[in-house]
Structure formats: structure tokens, C-alpha cells
Amino acid sequence: MSPTIVQHALLLSLALFAIGVVGVFLRRNVITVFMCVELMLNAVNLAFIALSRAWGNLDGQVLVFFVLTVAAAEAAVGLAITISIHRHKDTLDVDAFNIMKW
């Protein structure tokens, strides 16, 4: 294992994060937008793991554990909100959810 593999893991993390950001901009289905956010969280997890390996420090692994927990909670609540909105609006298009828009 050479240091370059850690650097390439960080670049992979950046690529996945950028793809997630573009997906949040491009897609209009609220569930797909959610999945792009999950992809971004995973990209950050990869950066934590790679740097944990580089420095030989286990704190990064513990942080990934907490990110996983928060992602699970976020997915559960977010999907419940999605079901609730779908019941009222009968669509999943993010452009239709503008009732709180200024």
C-alpha cells in the first residue's frame, strides 16, 4: 500500500461528491434527490476512511459510524415526509412543493 492509493481514494471521494451535487441540481424527483444526498454522505465516509488509514488513527472510523447512524435516521424521517407530501400533492416533483416558498 503506497500513499498514492490514499490520494486516489480522496479523488474518488471528490468525484462521487461532485456527481451527487450535480444530481441534486439536475433531478426533480424528490426521492432521487434524496439518493444523491446519500451518495454525498458516502463520499465523505470514503474520505474519512482513507484519511484514517493514512494517519493510522481510528477516530475516522468512529465518525463514519456516527454518519451511518445519522444517515439512517435521516432516510427514515425523510421518506416518511415524502409519503406524507405525496398523499397531499399526489406528485413527487420538487418544483410542486413550494408552499413554504417566500
Add this chain to the structure above:
Amino acid sequence: MSLALFHAILFYMFAAVAVGAALAMVTQRNPTYSAFALIVTLVSLAAVFGLLGSPFIAALQIVVYAGAIMVLFLFVLMLLNVKAELRAEGEGRVFTLVALALGAVLAGEVGSVLVAVRTPMAGAFDASARAVAHVLFEPRYLYVFEATSILILASLVGAIALAKRDPNP
């Protein structure tokens, strides 16, 4: 073939699969196909985690992400019977170009830093479940750990309350 070379080949293979599946997820209009592409990305990332010497997190990634969270996503997609996204009225190419440009700016900015940075490489590294648990249950993380259990309980109650049908609408 040496083991290090084998590891490197596997790493780049899984990295390519992860990026390809992520691109497929973003370009796909049908959310169900996007969900399947995301599962492929998550499993490849689990393999990358394992190759970076973190078997515990790799297992968690498959059990929690590819297992629990993605099943929840697919469950909701099938419950709501989601159709593929339709092209919106007057959806311009300009918006797509702006989104791609913003993504490219982000990738360029952070990438230029990452290319310049030199990371160290620790020699011995043990990230087994036992080693991670010793750090996780240290006093400095113990309260955070307990807070996550309260978070999970709150989200459990919140999800049931939000998704429940209103008895008197």
C-alpha cells in the same frame, strides 16, 4: 503477482464501478433504476473500504446502507408507484449546463488541492471491530454514542407520526 499489485487492481476496478454506477444513477430518469445503481455504488464502496483496511466499516456499509436504507428507499418507491420523470415544460439545456459547470468548478477547486497534498502512510493499521469498539466506547465518544440512540428513537417516533394516515382529515 504480488499482493500489493492485486490490491491496487481491485481498488481501481471497484472505484471505476462506483463512479460508473453513480453516473448511471444521476442520468437515469426512472427512480427505481437510480436506486439499483446506487446499491451497486454502495457495494463497490464497501469493497473499497475493505481494501483500505476497514473490514468493520465495510460490513456496516453493506448491512446498514445497501441493506436497510436502500430497502427502505425501494419500499417507498414501490409503495408510491413512482413513474419516470417527465421532461418539464420548457426545460432548458441552460439549466443542465449550469449544473454541470457548478459541479466541474467544485471538482476543480477541491481536486487542485487534493493533487497537491501529500498524505502520510501509517505502517501497522488495525481497524477490526474490536479495535474500533475500544475507541467508540471510550469516555469521549460514549456520550455521543448515547445521543445517537436518542436520535434513532426520535426518528422512529417521527417517522411513524409523519407517515401515519390522518384519522380525521
